[in-house]
Structure formats: structure tokens, C-alpha cells
Amino acid sequence: MKRIRTRFAPSPTGYMHIGNLRTALYAYLFAKSQGGDFILRIEDTDRARYVADAVDFIERTLAAAKIIPDEGPHHGGNFAPYVQSERMDIYKKYAEQLVADGHAYREDGAIRQKMPRVGETTFFDVLHGNITIANSELEDQVLLKSDGMPTYNFANVIDDHLMEVSHIIRGTEFITSTPKHVLLYEFFGWELPTFIHLAPVMGKADDGTVSKLSKRHGATSFNDLIEAGYLPEAITNYVALLGWSPKNSCQEIFSMDELIKNFSLDGLSKSPAVFDYAKLDWMSGEYFKAMTDENFAAVAEKYFVDFDAPKKIFLASLLKTRVAKLSEIPAMISFLKNLPPFDVELFTNKRNKLTPQKSAEILAPAIKILEQVDDWSLDALNEKISAFVAQSGLKVGAVMWPLRIALSMQKVTPGGVTEILYLLGKKISLERLNGALEKLT
RNA sequence: GGCGCCUUCGUCAAGUGGUUAAGACACCGCCCUCUCACGGCGGGUUCAAGGGUUCGAAUCCCUUAGGCGUCACCA
Numbered sequence: 027m028k029r030i031r032t033r034f035a036p037s038p039t040g041y042m043h044i045g046n047l048r049t050a051l052y053a054y055l056f057a058k059s060q061g062g063d064f065i066l067r068i069e070d071t072d073r074a075r076y077v078a079d080a081v082d083f084i085e086r087t088l089a090a091a092k093i094i095p096d097e098g099p100h101h102g103g104n105f106a107p108y109v110q111s112e113r114m115d116i117y118k119k120y121a122e123q124l125v126a127d128g129h130a131y132r133e134d135g136a137i138r139q140k141m142p143r144v145g146e147t148t149f150f151d152v153l154h155g156n157i158t159i160a161n162s163e164l165e166d167q168v169l170l171k172s173d174g175m176p177t178y179n180f181a182n183v184i185d186d187h188l189m190e191v192s193h194i195i196r197g198t199e200f201i202t203s204t205p206k207h208v209l210l211y212e213f214f215g216w217e218l219p220t221f222i223h224l225a226p227v228m229g230k231a232d233d234g235t236v237s238k239l240s241k242r243h244g245a246t247s248f249n250d251l252i253e254a255g256y257l258p259e260a261i262t263n264y265v266a267l268l269g270w271s272p273k274n275s276c277q278e279i280f281s282m283d284e285l286i287k288n289f290s291l292d293g294l295s296k297s298p299a300v301f302d303y304a305k306l307d308w309m310s311g312e313y314f315k316a317m318t319d320e321n322f323a324a325v326a327e328k329y330f331v332d333f334d335a336p337k338k339i340f341l342a343s344l345l346k347t348r349v350a351k352l353s354e355i356p357a358m359i360s361f362l363k364n365l366p367p368f369d370v371e372l373f374t375n376k377r378n379k380l381t382p383q384k385s386a387e388i389l390a391p392a393i394k395i396l397e398q399v400d401d402w403s404l405d406a407l408n409e410k411i412s413a414f415v416a417q418s419g420l421k422v423g424a425v426m427w428p429l430r431i432a433l434s435m436q437k438v439t440p441g442g443v444t445e446i447l448y449l450l451g452k453k454i455s456l457e458r459l460n461g462a463l464e465k466l467t
Numbered sequence: 468g469g470c471g472c473c474u475u476c477g478u479c480a481a482g483u484g485g486u487u488a489a490g491a492c493a494c495c496g497c498c499c500u501c502u503c504a505c506g507g508c509g510g511g512u513u514c515a516a517g518g519g520u521u522c523g524a525a526u527c528c529c530u531u532a533g534g535c536g537u538c539a540c541c542a
Binding site: 035039069071072134135136138157158159162163164165167169170171175178182198199200201202203225226228236238264267268269271274275278295296297298299301302304305306308315344345346347349378411415421422424425426427429430431434436439440441442443444 | 471478538
């Protein structure tokens with residue numbers, strides 16, 4: 027049985043589109059699930075589009091996504107170099123051979139492939155079955171450009187053969203050029219690899235229209251998503267399910283190992299999938315909720331205001347069930363650092379039958395009690411407030427509402443009053459409480 | 468326009484001639500609850516259209532429509 031070898035062959039553009047990442051992921055998962063090899067090859071044959079440091083960028087992105095090449099520019103391997111611009115001699119040799127054999131010819135300093143005028147070319151695609159295209163649709167494409175660089179359609183065939191790639195996993199945009207590749211394999215007498223053409227990932231624009239994912243759909247690169255505060259694992263997990271689903275299972279949360287274990291080509295979908303932020307948010311939230319408070323505090327650290335270590339861990343416990351992406355955190359906790367402007371309207375709450383005046387009547391005795399609390403811990407605070415509620419004869423909500431407003435000046439807070447008191451500390455809590463009471467009376 | 472690919476809830480999708488057409492996200496409702504979340508329970512919405520084939524079709528065939536791709540010395 028032939029060894030399974032797949033490759034991811036991006037051009038170095040300095041931008042890792044989510045659709046590209048998915049292609050890389052599937053190629054990786056398939057290779058690993060079969061005990062095979064995953065190759066990274068850089069297709070930098072277009073000098074005009076070269077972007078400095080792009081190779082580095084691609085490698086870092088794959089590493090962040092835990093897609094680890096077995097072979098590549100900086101991963102070693104027996105088929106180096108893995109950068110096409112360093113393989114020009116190889117392409118030249120094969121192009122010359124084609125010319126000598128009468129399958130190609132020179133024109134304007136370039137070498138063109140000579141296509142058959144009649145007949146048709148058929149190839150097998152794992153997802154789509156046999157695909158047949160009339161040879162008359164094929165043009166005498168350029169193989170070797172006048173600058174000596176090969177075109178994609180040529181280099182790709184040479185390299186996939188030389189690097190012993192067994193399965194070509196790429197986007198559907200290559201379906202119509204595949205017959206040209208197939209003809210080249212035939213000219214050389216090489217064995218055909220197995221083709222798998224993946225449907226594109228679509229994006230939904232603000233106006234609701236669906237089209238191939240691009241920058242106008244907001245953050246659609248792996249990097250943008252990382253910057254928005256999604257975990258790499260969550261992104262990879264979500265992307266894996268955009269066009270693939272496990273057989274005989276409804277599992278949706280997958281670690282990379284589980285993905286490898288469960289991956290199979292027949293779970294691949296042949297129709298386009300729309301990237302859905304709502305589902306990504308849900309999945310991301312699942313990852314956060316599954317984390318320990320310590321781990322969450324560590325990944326969210328840079329979004330936290332300055333608290334001591336125990337409070338950061340505590341804040342993490344509050345936030346991890348409420349966050350879809352880390353960048354939401356500052357807005358959720360900014361009130362802890364800076365109290366929003368006083369707004370008397372907030373003290374009106376009809377569910378608890380509260381008016382500003384009634385709120386003041388509750389605040390005054392509550393402040394008295396809190397002033398006497400020495401042990402400013404969650405348990406102690408909870409106990410004191412509960413006792414106050416019981417003694418006041420009021421409903422819990424009626425007591426908590428004015429306290430929350432006075433402490434945060436917002437209707438919604440992550441966590442309850444006790445939690446906010448604890449995070450704020452005694453001094454600031456009482457300052458805020460007294461400040462509100464003054465303004466209310 | 469030629470050629471090619473695609474078409475199951477709003478979205479991701481299971482399904483391969485006989486199912487009450489899974490599940491998830493989102494949405495709605497209820498419960499829990501000091502707010503928001505979390506958690507629990509429940510609900511509505513789907514086979515693009517039209518023809519066949521068949522006792523029986525989301526599943527097979529044809530046509531139409533729509534979407535996408537491709538027709539570069541870009542990949």
C-alpha cells in the first residue's frame with residue numbers, strides 16, 4: 027500500500043484566509059489519520075506577488091493552529107527544497123523534456139503545453155466522482171514563463187510527483203484546470219495522484235448576501251480571529267466542522283487528536299459552507315467554560331484590569347461562562363476600574379417596585395452593615411447581606427438592585443453584588459455606595 | 468457566454484428507495500436565579516421547482532432555475 031502523503035501549498039501572501047486554513051487542516055488530518063506525511067510547500071513563483079516574511083507567517087500560523095508539517099522549508103524532509111523559487115532547475119529540465127518529446131513548444135520566450143484538440147479528459151475526484159472535460163476547452167497554457175519561473179499548473183504537477191504526494195486536497199477552483207495536470211502526468215508517464223476538490227467556505231456580508239469568504243465579511247483570517255480573542259483550538263475545531271462531519275456521531279467538540287482519530291474523507295461535504303460567527307461564538311464559549319479558572323485567567327490576563335492574583339482567578343470564574351471571545355472582556359469589566367456617570371434613572375426598577383427614593387432607604391442601612399464588616403471575603407459578605415435581606419423583609423432582588431446600581435452604575439454586571447463588593451474591596455465599595463446615597467438624597 | 472461543480476431548517480449538517488427527515492448553532496417559551504450568564508426542559512421552521520422510474524423517492528433519471536468556479540506568462 028502506497029504511503030499517504032498530502033501537502034498544503036500556499037503562495038506566500040502574508041494572509042491566512044480561513045478557507046486556506048481549512049484546506050491545510052483537512053490535508054493534515056487525512057495524512058495523520060492514515061499514518062502518513064503532511065508537507066508544506068511554498069508556491070512563490072509569482073515574483074510580483076511576493077511578500078516579505080510571508081513564509082514565516084505561514085509557518086507561525088500553522089504552528090498556532092497545531093497543524094505541524096512533517097516536511098517543509100524549515101521542517102526538513104527528503105525532497106527539499108520545499109520552496110518553488112529554489113527549484114527552477116528542476117522545472118526547466120522537465121519543460122525541456124516536454125519540448126523534446128513534442129508535448130510543448132516555445133513561444134515568446136516561454137514554453138507552452140501542447141493540448142490535444144480533440145477528445146476529452148476524465149479524472150476521478152473522491153468527492154465528485156468522474157469529471158470529464160472536453161480537450162477543446164483546454165488552452166496551450168504556459169508552463170515556463172519568460173522569466174524562467176514555472177506556472178502553478180506546471181510546478182504543482184512536477185512537485186507533487188517528485189515529492190510523492192498521494193492525495194491532492196485543494197479548492198474547487200482547480201477542478202477545471204485539473205485535466206491539464208492530468209495530461210502532464212500522462213506525458214511523463216507518471217502515476218496519477220488522488221484528487222479531492224474541496225467546496226469553498228462562504229461568508230455572509232452585512233447585507234445578508236453570501237459569497238466566497240473575503241475581507242469584506244469582517245475578520246476572516248486566522249489571525250484576525252486570534253486577535254478578536256478566540257482560542258486557536260476553538261477556531262480549528264469550528265473550521266474543521268465547516269465542510270466535514272464525523273460518521274456515526276454527533277460530537278462537535280474535538281481536540282486535534284480526536285479530529286485525527288475521527289477524520290475520514292467520506293465525511294467531507296461537497297457543497298459550500300457559510301462561515302457563521304454565532305456558532306463560532308458558541309463553540310468558543312464551550313472552550314472557555316471547559317477551562318480551569320487559572321487557565322482562563324492566564325489567556326485573558328492582558329484584558330484584565332489590575333487585580334492581585336487571587337482576584338484575577340476569581341474574575342476568571344465569573345467571566346468564563348459569559349464570554350465568546352476575549353476582546354469582550356474590557357467592556358464587561360471596565361466599571362470595576364471606572365464608575366460610569368451617575369444616572370438616577372437606573373434606580374427605578376418596576377419588577378422590584380423600586381424608585382430612587384426607595385433605593386436610598388435600602389442603601390442607608392445596608393451601608394451601615396457593610397461598614398462593620400471586617401472580613402471582606404465572599405462568604406462573610408454573603409452572610410451579612412443575607413441576614414440583612416431576611417431582617418428587612420424585602421425580596422432579595424429589591425435589596426440587590428440598588429446595591430448593584432450604586433456599585434456599578436449599570437443594570438447588568440458579570441456576577442452578583444457580593445462578587446462586585448469583593449472585587450472592589452471595602453474602601454472603594456463604600457465610597458461608591460455612599461456617593462450614590464448622597465446623590466439620591 | 469462556453470465548460471464544470473453545487474442545491475436537506477436562517478446557518479453547520481445526518482441521511483445513499485420504506486425514518487415521526489437525526490443532532491448542533493441561532494431564535495422563541497418555561498424553570499433556576501440579586502442582574503447578565505451558566506445549567507435544565509420544551510417549541511416552531513427544511514428536502515430549489517417541475518417531470519418521470521417505482522407499490523413506495525430527500526435518496527435513481529431528465530429538464531428548469533439559482534448559486535459558485537473557470538476560461539492569465541495569478542495561484
